[in-house]
Every structure is written in structure tokens, then in C-alpha cells.
Amino acid sequence: MRIAFFGDVVGRSGRDGLSDHLPGLRRRLGLDFVIVNAENAAAGFGITENTARELFDAGADCLTLGNHSWDQKEALTYIVREPRLIRPANYPILSDAPGRGSNLFELRDGRRILVVNVLGRVHMDAMDDPFAAVNRELDSAPLQVVADAVVVDMHCEATSEKMAMGHFCDGRASLVVGTHTHVPTADAQILTGGTAYQTDAGACADYDSVIGNDKEEPLRRFTTKISQGRYRPADGPATVCGVYVETDDKTGLAKRIEPIRMGGRLKETVPEVQALVSA
Structure with a gap:
């Protein structure tokens, strides 16, 4: 199975970048399934039905979320109606969070892919144990018993927690990939048990920014400790960042x-198309 996962889409720039690049990339790489983290898709905070539709129209098969899942209140009801939208699986039971933390998708050829989304706990809001949550999901749809592929989106701050999740899932998932920090890491690898791993997929955002946000307000807060407004997504051309897994x-x-x-400002890196076609 050929899978692409794209990191956090930030605002209009990120949505436009994905719309510009994903359709052609999907054809060229023969992608079977595309996952996009979309928790910052609506003006940098949360997701709406309209912004989700833009990403589905661009070629996304599944959207994952994170700590900004409910910043746009309509997401609380939209997620109940949209099974392709997945929030973190480790919300406390008493929170009665709407929607689901995983979904088993069936491709047109009958193959099935399980997508799981969890939130880390280091330097993040208090949540239930993400490792226990992932373990339950993997046990419910074991690789090559129920699912033909399994992808885990580990949305968290600490690289150590992301790496620990990769090794925890090694041999039981096709891909464990980190989101949330918006900077693509250089450690794409296949772990000893056969699970593909990258600490952070990066973001689909304008990188002439502070993690996708216009530079002025973050710089003011860091240098003066005085806030004069909300963060706003940078609006220059986006670099579309993600990982390809076969x-x-x-x-x-x-x-x-x-x-x-x-696209955008970062050096372009795309899987070599001819090698994929001839494989």
C-alpha cells in the first residue's frame, strides 16, 4: 500500500498549498490513501466543515486532529457526522468527547487501513495514557489480521514521547508519525520491527513564519512578554510537508x-517517481 501523511495544515496558506500540490502528487505516486493533520486548518485554530471539505476535495481520505480539535465549536457536531474526521483517542472517558479516535477505512480494492490519533502528555494538557489508548486500538484491529496497514498520528510536544510511541508500536503499525511541532525532522527511518517512523512530519504552511504564524506577534511575546493580539497564520506560499510510506x-x-x-521556501524533497513506477 502506498500511503502519504501530511503534517499540520495551517490556515488558508496551508489549505491552498495542499490543494495545489496533492492532486498531482497523488497521481504521480499512485497513492492509495492520504492522511492529513488538520487541527490548525481554520485560521490556525481548529477545523470547520468548510475547511475540511477543501482538504477532502484536494485528495485527503482522512483528517486527524490534536489539541486544537474543538477551537471551532462546530467541530463538536461536524465530527459526529463525518467518519473521516478523527480526534485523539485518549480523551478522558468522563469528557464524553464526540466522534472517534480511530477508524478502519476500506479501500476500493478491499484492503483496509486503520488510522489512530492520540495526544501526548509531556508539556500538553492532561489526557489519558496515549500508550494504553494506542494499545487498545492496535489490539482491536491487528495488523494483517484485521488491517492491511496501520498509521498512528502521535500529536505531542516532546520528541522523546514521539520516539517512545514509535518503538512501542514497532512491528504492530505500518507508520508512526509525529505532528504538532510543525517542523519536519530528518530522522525518517524503518525501525527494527518494520514500522516506519518520523518524529515530526512538519506542517503545510508558510515557513517564513514562526511555526506557521505571522512573525510579529510571536516575536513581540518572546521579546516583551506583552501580547497585543491573537496569533494569525502567515499568508505567504506554503511548503507542503509530509512523509511517503510504502x-x-x-x-x-x-x-x-x-x-x-x-513548494514554498524549504528545499523540495519528493520520492523519486520513476523508481516508484518501475518498482
Whole structure:
């Protein structure tokens, strides 16, 4: 299975960047399934039905969320109606969070992919144990028993927590990828048990910014400790960042992982198309 995962979409710039690049990339790489983290898609904070539709129209099959899941209140009802939208699985039971923390999607050819979203706990809001939550999800749809591929979006601040989740899932997931910090890391690898891993997929955002936000307000807060307004997404051309993973049809484990970066300010990195076509 050929899977692409794209990091946090930030505002209009990120949505436009994905709309510009994803349709062609999907055709060129023969992608079977596309996952996009969209928790910052609506003006940098949360998601709305309209912004979600833009991303689905661009070619996303599934949208994951994070700590900004409910910043746009309409998401609380939209997620109940939209099974392709997934919030973190480790909300406290007593919160009665709407929607679901995972979903098993069936492709047109009958293959199935499980997508799981969890929030970390280091330097983040208090949540239930993400490792226990992921363990339950993996047990409910084991790789190559129920699911042909499994992707875990670990949305958290600490790189150590993301790495720990990668090793925790090694051999039971096709891909574990980090989101939230908006900066693509250079550690794309296949772990010893066969799980593809990257600490952070990066963001689909204007990188002439502070993690996708216009520079003025973050700089003011860092230098003066005085806030004069909300963060606003930077509106220059977006760099679309993510990872490409190819799985083994027999095991569901990864046999290839490569970073994706297209457009904007960062050096472009795209999986070599001819090698994929001839494989």
C-alpha cells in the first residue's frame, strides 16, 4: 500500500498549498490513501466543515486532529457526522468527547487501513495514557489480521514521547508519525520491527513564519512578554510537508519511507517517481 501523511495544515496558506500540490502528487505516486493533520486548518485554530471539505476535495481520505480539535465549536457536531474526521483517542472517558479516535477505512480494492490519533502528555494538557489508548486500538484491529496497514498520528510536544510511541508500536503499525511541532525532522527511518517512523512530519504552511504564524506577534511575546493580539497564520506560499510510506502487502509493515516537501521556501524533497513506477 502506498500511503502519504501530511503534517499540520495551517490556515488558508496551508489549505491552498495542499490543494495545489496533492492532486498531482497523488497521481504521480499512485497513492492509495492520504492522511492529513488538520487541527490548525481554520485560521490556525481548529477545523470547520468548510475547511475540511477543501482538504477532502484536494485528495485527503482522512483528517486527524490534536489539541486544537474543538477551537471551532462546530467541530463538536461536524465530527459526529463525518467518519473521516478523527480526534485523539485518549480523551478522558468522563469528557464524553464526540466522534472517534480511530477508524478502519476500506479501500476500493478491499484492503483496509486503520488510522489512530492520540495526544501526548509531556508539556500538553492532561489526557489519558496515549500508550494504553494506542494499545487498545492496535489490539482491536491487528495488523494483517484485521488491517492491511496501520498509521498512528502521535500529536505531542516532546520528541522523546514521539520516539517512545514509535518503538512501542514497532512491528504492530505500518507508520508512526509525529505532528504538532510543525517542523519536519530528518530522522525518517524503518525501525527494527518494520514500522516506519518520523518524529515530526512538519506542517503545510508558510515557513517564513514562526511555526506557521505571522512573525510579529510571536516575536513581540518572546521579546516583551506583552501580547497585543491573537496569533494569525502567515499568508505567504506554503511548503507542503509530509512523509511517503510504502508497505509490504504480506506483512503490512513498511519497506520504504521518504520525506515529502513541495513548494514554498524549504528545499523540495519528493520520492523519486520513476523508481516508484518501475518498482
